[in-house]
Amino acid sequence: MGDQAELDQCPESVKEALENGDDALIAEKVKEYLEKQEQVPLNIAVTGESGSGKSSFVNAFRGVDNKDENAAATGCVETTTEVKSYNHPKYPNVTLWDLPGIGTTKFRADEYLEHVEFKKFDFFIIISADRFRENDAKLAQEIQKMEKKFYFVRTKIDHNMQDEERSQRDFNEENTLDRIRKNCTEGLEKLHIPSPKVFLISNFEPHQYDFERLCHTLEEELPQHQQHVLLLALPNISQEICNKKRKILKAKIKYCALMSAVGAAVPVPGTSVAVDGGITLKFVRKCQDVFHVDGVKLLHSLIKEPVESGKKMTVDLILRVLSSSVVFTSLIVAEEGTRFIPIFGIPIAMALSSIATYTALTFFLDKFTEAAQKANMKAVGLGTQV
Structure with a gap:
Protein backbone atom coordinates (compact mmCIF):
# COMPACT_ATOMS: atom_id res chain seq x y z
CA MET A 1 0.00 0.00 0.00
CA GLY A 2 3.01 2.25 -0.06
CA ASP A 3 2.59 3.13 -3.74
CA GLN A 4 1.17 6.66 -4.15
CA ALA A 5 -1.24 5.61 -6.93
CA GLU A 6 -2.76 2.92 -4.70
CA LEU A 7 -2.95 5.36 -1.78
CA ASP A 8 -4.87 7.82 -3.97
CA GLN A 9 -7.40 5.07 -4.82
CA CYS A 10 -8.08 4.29 -1.15
CA PRO A 11 -11.37 5.41 0.38
CA GLU A 12 -10.90 8.68 2.26
CA SER A 13 -11.36 7.14 5.71
CA VAL A 14 -8.62 4.54 5.10
CA LYS A 15 -6.33 7.15 3.54
CA GLU A 16 -6.63 9.40 6.60
CA ALA A 17 -5.86 6.51 8.96
CA LEU A 18 -2.78 5.60 6.88
CA GLU A 19 -1.54 9.18 6.87
CA ASN A 20 -1.97 9.38 10.66
CA GLY A 21 -0.09 6.10 11.13
CA ASP A 22 -2.69 4.83 13.63
CA ASP A 23 -2.61 1.02 13.33
CA ALA A 24 -5.80 0.42 15.31
CA LEU A 25 -7.68 3.03 13.28
CA ILE A 26 -6.33 1.59 10.01
CA ALA A 27 -7.66 -1.86 10.92
CA GLU A 28 -11.03 -0.41 11.94
CA LYS A 29 -11.47 1.68 8.77
CA VAL A 30 -10.40 -1.13 6.42
CA LYS A 31 -12.85 -3.49 8.15
CA GLU A 32 -15.64 -0.89 7.85
CA TYR A 33 -14.88 -0.31 4.18
CA LEU A 34 -14.91 -4.01 3.26
CA GLU A 35 -18.11 -4.64 5.24
CA LYS A 36 -19.83 -1.66 3.63
CA GLN A 37 -19.07 -3.10 0.18
CA GLU A 38 -20.74 -6.36 1.22
CA GLN A 39 -23.93 -4.56 2.26
CA VAL A 40 -24.76 -2.60 -0.92
CA PRO A 41 -28.38 -3.59 -1.74
CA LEU A 42 -29.55 -4.70 -5.19
CA ASN A 43 -33.27 -5.25 -5.79
CA ILE A 44 -34.40 -6.82 -9.06
CA ALA A 45 -38.09 -7.03 -10.02
CA VAL A 46 -39.19 -9.91 -12.28
CA THR A 47 -42.67 -9.92 -13.78
CA GLY A 48 -44.53 -11.82 -16.49
CA GLU A 49 -47.69 -13.79 -17.24
CA SER A 50 -48.41 -17.28 -15.91
CA GLY A 51 -46.28 -19.97 -17.51
CA SER A 52 -43.73 -17.47 -18.84
CA GLY A 53 -40.90 -18.92 -16.77
CA LYS A 54 -40.35 -15.95 -14.48
CA SER A 55 -40.00 -18.05 -11.32
CA SER A 56 -37.51 -20.30 -13.12
CA PHE A 57 -35.64 -17.15 -14.14
CA VAL A 58 -35.52 -16.02 -10.50
CA ASN A 59 -33.98 -19.39 -9.64
CA ALA A 60 -31.55 -19.45 -12.58
CA PHE A 61 -30.31 -15.95 -11.84
CA ARG A 62 -29.54 -16.96 -8.25
CA GLY A 63 -27.98 -20.26 -9.29
CA VAL A 64 -30.71 -22.20 -7.47
CA ASP A 65 -32.26 -25.43 -8.79
CA ASN A 66 -36.06 -25.37 -9.22
CA LYS A 67 -36.29 -28.34 -6.82
CA ASP A 68 -34.29 -26.59 -4.09
CA GLU A 69 -36.17 -25.76 -0.89
CA ASN A 70 -35.21 -22.09 -1.36
CA ALA A 71 -36.43 -22.00 -4.97
CA ALA A 72 -39.26 -19.81 -6.23
CA ALA A 73 -42.32 -22.00 -6.89
CA THR A 74 -42.69 -22.88 -10.57
CA GLY A 75 -45.51 -24.25 -12.71
CA CYS A 76 -47.78 -23.54 -15.66
CA VAL A 77 -50.52 -22.23 -13.35
CA GLU A 78 -49.91 -18.73 -11.95
CA THR A 79 -48.18 -19.46 -8.63
CA THR A 80 -47.44 -15.81 -7.78
CA THR A 81 -50.40 -13.76 -6.55
CA GLU A 82 -48.46 -11.43 -4.26
CA VAL A 83 -44.99 -9.95 -4.36
CA LYS A 84 -42.47 -12.51 -3.07
CA SER A 85 -38.83 -11.84 -2.30
CA TYR A 86 -36.01 -14.32 -2.84
CA ASN A 87 -32.60 -13.51 -1.44
CA HIS A 88 -29.47 -14.75 -3.13
CA PRO A 89 -28.25 -17.83 -1.18
CA LYS A 90 -24.78 -16.31 -0.64
CA TYR A 91 -25.54 -12.59 -0.85
CA PRO A 92 -28.54 -11.55 1.28
CA ASN A 93 -28.12 -7.98 0.02
CA VAL A 94 -29.14 -9.18 -3.47
CA THR A 95 -32.89 -9.80 -3.74
CA LEU A 96 -35.00 -10.90 -6.69
CA TRP A 97 -38.69 -10.05 -6.39
CA ASP A 98 -41.17 -12.39 -8.09
CA LEU A 99 -44.13 -10.17 -9.03
CA PRO A 100 -47.60 -11.32 -10.08
CA GLY A 101 -48.19 -10.93 -13.82
CA ILE A 102 -49.98 -7.68 -14.55
CA GLY A 103 -52.66 -9.62 -16.46
CA THR A 104 -53.52 -11.59 -13.31
CA THR A 105 -54.29 -8.47 -11.26
CA LYS A 106 -57.18 -6.03 -11.27
CA PHE A 107 -54.83 -3.06 -11.51
CA ARG A 108 -53.99 -0.80 -14.45
CA ALA A 109 -50.27 -0.54 -15.28
CA ASP A 110 -49.76 2.63 -13.20
CA GLU A 111 -51.75 1.21 -10.26
CA TYR A 112 -49.86 -2.07 -10.55
CA LEU A 113 -46.53 -0.32 -10.01
CA GLU A 114 -47.86 1.41 -6.90
CA HIS A 115 -49.25 -1.92 -5.68
CA VAL A 116 -45.86 -3.66 -5.96
CA GLU A 117 -44.02 -0.65 -4.44
CA PHE A 118 -41.90 0.00 -7.54
CA LYS A 119 -39.62 2.55 -5.84
CA LYS A 120 -37.62 -0.13 -4.04
CA PHE A 121 -36.58 -1.87 -7.28
CA ASP A 122 -33.37 -0.98 -9.11
CA PHE A 123 -34.67 -2.32 -12.45
CA PHE A 124 -37.40 -4.53 -13.95
CA ILE A 125 -37.18 -7.75 -15.98
CA ILE A 126 -40.34 -8.26 -18.08
CA ILE A 127 -40.63 -11.91 -19.12
CA SER A 128 -42.61 -13.71 -21.81
CA ALA A 129 -42.44 -17.23 -23.23
CA ASP A 130 -43.76 -16.15 -26.65
CA ARG A 131 -44.69 -12.68 -27.90
CA PHE A 132 -44.85 -9.63 -25.67
CA ARG A 133 -48.36 -8.27 -25.27
CA GLU A 134 -50.09 -4.95 -24.72
CA ASN A 135 -49.95 -5.31 -20.93
CA ASP A 136 -46.16 -5.76 -21.10
CA ALA A 137 -45.81 -2.62 -23.21
CA LYS A 138 -48.09 -0.57 -20.92
CA LEU A 139 -46.09 -1.69 -17.91
CA ALA A 140 -42.81 -0.74 -19.63
CA GLN A 141 -44.18 2.71 -20.47
CA GLU A 142 -45.17 3.31 -16.85
CA ILE A 143 -41.76 2.08 -15.63
CA GLN A 144 -40.13 4.53 -18.04
CA LYS A 145 -42.23 7.37 -16.64
CA MET A 146 -40.88 6.47 -13.20
CA GLU A 147 -37.33 6.75 -14.64
CA LYS A 148 -36.51 3.12 -13.96
CA LYS A 149 -34.75 0.67 -16.29
CA PHE A 150 -36.56 -2.31 -17.83
CA TYR A 151 -35.50 -5.23 -20.00
CA PHE A 152 -37.56 -7.70 -22.05
CA VAL A 153 -36.57 -11.34 -21.61
CA ARG A 154 -37.96 -14.00 -23.94
CA THR A 155 -37.67 -17.38 -22.21
CA LYS A 156 -37.86 -21.04 -23.33
CA ILE A 157 -35.72 -20.39 -26.40
CA ASP A 158 -34.30 -23.91 -26.10
CA HIS A 159 -37.83 -25.25 -26.77
CA ASN A 160 -38.14 -23.02 -29.83
CA MET A 161 -34.80 -24.21 -31.17
CA GLN A 162 -35.82 -27.85 -30.78
CA ASP A 163 -39.17 -27.25 -32.51
CA GLU A 164 -37.58 -25.31 -35.36
CA GLU A 165 -34.88 -27.92 -35.90
CA ARG A 166 -37.51 -30.66 -36.19
CA SER A 167 -39.64 -28.70 -38.65
CA GLN A 168 -37.06 -26.93 -40.85
CA ARG A 169 -35.07 -28.75 -43.50
CA ASP A 170 -32.37 -26.03 -43.63
CA PHE A 171 -32.38 -25.12 -39.92
CA ASN A 172 -29.80 -22.52 -38.87
CA GLU A 173 -29.66 -21.56 -35.20
CA GLU A 174 -28.32 -18.02 -35.65
CA ASN A 175 -30.86 -17.19 -38.36
CA THR A 176 -33.68 -18.56 -36.21
CA LEU A 177 -32.56 -16.56 -33.17
CA ASP A 178 -32.30 -13.39 -35.27
CA ARG A 179 -35.81 -13.96 -36.61
CA ILE A 180 -37.31 -14.47 -33.13
CA ARG A 181 -35.47 -11.44 -31.78
CA LYS A 182 -36.65 -9.33 -34.71
CA ASN A 183 -40.26 -10.47 -34.25
CA CYS A 184 -40.16 -9.55 -30.54
CA THR A 185 -38.56 -6.17 -31.25
CA GLU A 186 -40.97 -5.25 -34.05
CA GLY A 187 -43.94 -6.37 -31.96
CA LEU A 188 -42.91 -4.09 -29.09
CA GLU A 189 -42.23 -1.18 -31.43
CA LYS A 190 -45.80 -1.53 -32.76
CA LEU A 191 -46.91 -1.22 -29.14
CA HIS A 192 -45.00 2.09 -28.93
CA ILE A 193 -41.82 0.87 -27.21
CA PRO A 194 -38.93 2.46 -29.16
CA SER A 195 -35.69 0.43 -29.49
CA PRO A 196 -36.66 -2.21 -26.91
CA LYS A 197 -33.90 -4.32 -25.35
CA VAL A 198 -34.86 -7.95 -25.95
CA PHE A 199 -32.89 -10.96 -24.68
CA LEU A 200 -33.52 -14.57 -25.71
CA ILE A 201 -32.66 -17.05 -22.96
CA SER A 202 -33.13 -20.54 -21.60
CA ASN A 203 -33.53 -20.72 -17.83
CA PHE A 204 -32.10 -24.25 -17.89
CA GLU A 205 -29.18 -23.49 -20.24
CA PRO A 206 -27.89 -20.10 -19.03
CA HIS A 207 -24.53 -20.71 -20.76
CA GLN A 208 -26.32 -20.42 -24.11
CA TYR A 209 -28.15 -17.70 -26.04
CA ASP A 210 -28.46 -14.17 -24.55
CA PHE A 211 -28.14 -14.81 -20.81
CA GLU A 212 -24.57 -13.49 -20.74
CA ARG A 213 -25.49 -10.51 -22.93
CA LEU A 214 -28.30 -9.68 -20.49
CA CYS A 215 -25.87 -9.83 -17.55
CA HIS A 216 -23.39 -7.62 -19.40
CA THR A 217 -26.08 -5.04 -20.20
CA LEU A 218 -27.29 -4.96 -16.59
CA GLU A 219 -23.72 -4.49 -15.39
CA GLU A 220 -23.08 -1.61 -17.79
CA GLU A 221 -26.27 0.23 -16.88
CA LEU A 222 -26.06 -0.11 -13.09
CA PRO A 223 -24.36 2.54 -10.94
CA GLN A 224 -20.72 1.63 -10.28
CA HIS A 225 -21.25 0.72 -6.61
CA GLN A 226 -23.83 -1.92 -7.66
CA GLN A 227 -21.91 -3.37 -10.61
CA HIS A 228 -19.61 -5.42 -8.37
CA VAL A 229 -22.57 -6.62 -6.31
CA LEU A 230 -24.28 -7.92 -9.44
CA LEU A 231 -21.18 -9.59 -10.87
CA LEU A 232 -20.25 -11.45 -7.70
CA ALA A 233 -23.81 -12.78 -7.36
CA LEU A 234 -24.06 -14.07 -10.94
CA PRO A 235 -23.69 -17.77 -11.78
CA ASN A 236 -20.46 -18.64 -13.62
CA ILE A 237 -21.99 -18.74 -17.09
Missing part, protein backbone atom coordinates in the same frame (compact mmCIF):
# COMPACT_ATOMS: atom_id res chain seq x y z
CA SER A 238 -18.88 -17.63 -19.00
CA GLN A 239 -15.11 -17.25 -18.82
CA GLU A 240 -15.54 -13.47 -18.97
CA ILE A 241 -17.72 -13.41 -15.87
CA CYS A 242 -15.20 -15.61 -14.01
CA ASN A 243 -12.43 -13.18 -14.98
CA LYS A 244 -14.46 -10.16 -13.89
CA LYS A 245 -15.11 -11.81 -10.53
CA ARG A 246 -11.39 -12.45 -10.18
CA LYS A 247 -10.63 -8.78 -10.89
CA ILE A 248 -13.07 -7.63 -8.20
CA LEU A 249 -11.62 -9.97 -5.57
CA LYS A 250 -8.04 -9.11 -6.59
CA ALA A 251 -8.79 -5.45 -5.81
CA LYS A 252 -9.74 -6.44 -2.24
CA ILE A 253 -6.47 -8.28 -1.59
CA LYS A 254 -4.46 -5.11 -0.94
CA TYR A 255 -6.81 -4.25 1.92
CA CYS A 256 -6.44 -7.73 3.39
CA ALA A 257 -2.66 -7.37 3.10
CA LEU A 258 -2.89 -4.06 4.93
CA MET A 259 -4.82 -5.73 7.76
CA SER A 260 -2.07 -8.35 7.92
CA ALA A 261 0.62 -5.67 8.13
CA VAL A 262 -1.20 -4.04 11.05
CA GLY A 263 -1.33 -7.42 12.80
CA ALA A 264 2.44 -7.79 12.36
CA ALA A 265 2.98 -4.56 14.30
CA VAL A 266 2.11 -6.40 17.54
CA PRO A 267 5.46 -7.57 19.03
CA VAL A 268 4.24 -11.00 20.14
CA PRO A 269 5.55 -14.14 18.40
CA GLY A 270 2.90 -15.83 16.27
CA THR A 271 0.38 -12.97 16.49
CA SER A 272 0.58 -11.98 12.83
CA VAL A 273 0.50 -15.59 11.65
CA ALA A 274 -2.78 -16.05 13.56
CA VAL A 275 -4.19 -12.86 12.04
CA ASP A 276 -3.06 -13.94 8.57
CA GLY A 277 -4.74 -17.34 9.00
CA GLY A 278 -8.03 -15.70 9.91
CA ILE A 279 -7.80 -13.21 7.05
CA THR A 280 -6.94 -15.96 4.57
CA LEU A 281 -9.72 -18.25 5.79
CA LYS A 282 -12.30 -15.50 5.33
CA PHE A 283 -10.99 -14.73 1.84
CA VAL A 284 -10.98 -18.40 0.80
CA ARG A 285 -14.59 -18.76 1.98
CA LYS A 286 -15.43 -15.68 -0.09
CA CYS A 287 -13.84 -17.34 -3.13
CA GLN A 288 -15.98 -20.44 -2.51
CA ASP A 289 -19.16 -18.36 -2.54
CA VAL A 290 -18.20 -16.24 -5.54
CA PHE A 291 -16.99 -19.08 -7.78
CA HIS A 292 -19.37 -21.82 -6.53
CA VAL A 293 -16.41 -24.17 -6.04
CA ASP A 294 -16.06 -26.83 -3.33
CA GLY A 295 -13.11 -25.25 -1.53
CA VAL A 296 -12.39 -28.19 0.76
CA LYS A 297 -12.18 -30.55 -2.20
CA LEU A 298 -10.03 -28.08 -4.15
CA LEU A 299 -7.54 -27.52 -1.32
CA HIS A 300 -7.19 -31.23 -0.63
CA SER A 301 -6.46 -31.77 -4.31
CA LEU A 302 -3.64 -29.21 -4.08
CA ILE A 303 -1.90 -31.25 -1.36
CA LYS A 304 -2.92 -34.52 -3.05
CA GLU A 305 -4.95 -35.81 -0.10
CA PRO A 306 -8.33 -37.57 -0.22
CA VAL A 307 -11.29 -35.64 1.19
CA GLU A 308 -13.03 -37.19 4.17
CA SER A 309 -16.80 -36.77 4.44
CA GLY A 310 -17.85 -33.80 6.57
CA LYS A 311 -14.50 -32.02 6.35
CA LYS A 312 -14.72 -28.24 6.72
CA MET A 313 -12.56 -25.35 5.59
CA THR A 314 -10.09 -24.52 8.38
CA VAL A 315 -7.01 -22.38 8.97
CA ASP A 316 -5.06 -25.61 9.47
CA LEU A 317 -5.99 -26.87 5.99
CA ILE A 318 -5.07 -23.52 4.46
CA LEU A 319 -1.68 -23.43 6.20
CA ARG A 320 -0.97 -27.00 5.10
CA VAL A 321 -1.53 -25.96 1.51
CA LEU A 322 0.66 -22.88 1.93
CA SER A 323 3.40 -24.85 3.71
CA SER A 324 4.08 -26.57 0.40
CA SER A 325 5.18 -23.17 -0.94
CA VAL A 326 8.85 -22.45 -0.19
CA VAL A 327 8.35 -18.74 -0.89
CA PHE A 328 5.45 -18.37 1.56
CA THR A 329 7.17 -20.39 4.30
CA SER A 330 10.33 -18.29 3.93
CA LEU A 331 8.33 -15.08 4.32
CA ILE A 332 6.68 -16.29 7.55
CA VAL A 333 9.99 -17.41 9.06
CA ALA A 334 11.64 -14.14 8.07
CA GLU A 335 8.79 -12.10 9.55
CA GLU A 336 8.91 -13.88 12.91
CA GLY A 337 12.69 -13.48 13.03
CA THR A 338 12.79 -9.78 12.15
CA ARG A 339 10.09 -8.42 14.47
CA PHE A 340 12.58 -8.38 17.40
CA ILE A 341 15.41 -6.67 15.53
CA PRO A 342 15.95 -3.33 17.35
CA ILE A 343 14.43 -0.22 15.73
CA PHE A 344 13.74 -1.64 12.26
CA GLY A 345 12.31 -5.06 13.17
CA ILE A 346 8.60 -4.18 13.33
CA PRO A 347 8.44 -2.24 10.02
CA ILE A 348 10.27 -5.09 8.27
CA ALA A 349 7.91 -7.66 9.82
CA MET A 350 4.91 -5.59 8.71
CA ALA A 351 6.20 -5.46 5.14
CA LEU A 352 6.92 -9.20 5.06
CA SER A 353 3.52 -10.03 6.56
CA SER A 354 1.79 -7.86 3.97
CA ILE A 355 3.71 -9.53 1.14
CA ALA A 356 3.02 -13.03 2.53
CA THR A 357 -0.71 -12.37 2.79
CA TYR A 358 -0.87 -10.78 -0.66
CA THR A 359 0.99 -13.77 -2.10
CA ALA A 360 -1.23 -16.32 -0.33
CA LEU A 361 -4.53 -14.69 -1.27
CA THR A 362 -3.48 -14.25 -4.89
CA PHE A 363 -2.47 -17.92 -5.00
CA PHE A 364 -5.87 -19.07 -3.70
CA LEU A 365 -7.75 -16.63 -5.94
CA ASP A 366 -5.97 -18.02 -8.99
CA LYS A 367 -6.76 -21.61 -7.99
CA PHE A 368 -10.47 -20.88 -7.45
CA THR A 369 -10.68 -18.93 -10.72
CA GLU A 370 -9.05 -21.78 -12.60
CA ALA A 371 -11.43 -24.33 -11.02
CA ALA A 372 -14.47 -22.18 -11.92
CA GLN A 373 -13.25 -21.75 -15.49
CA LYS A 374 -12.73 -25.50 -15.89
CA ALA A 375 -16.25 -26.16 -14.57
CA ASN A 376 -17.63 -23.58 -16.99
CA MET A 377 -15.80 -25.11 -19.95
CA LYS A 378 -17.15 -28.52 -19.00
CA ALA A 379 -20.70 -27.14 -18.73
CA VAL A 380 -20.60 -25.72 -22.25
CA GLY A 381 -19.06 -28.92 -23.61
CA LEU A 382 -15.63 -27.52 -24.48
CA GLY A 383 -13.53 -29.83 -22.34
CA THR A 384 -11.60 -28.81 -19.23
CA GLN A 385 -8.57 -27.02 -20.64
CA VAL A 386 -8.28 -23.32 -19.81
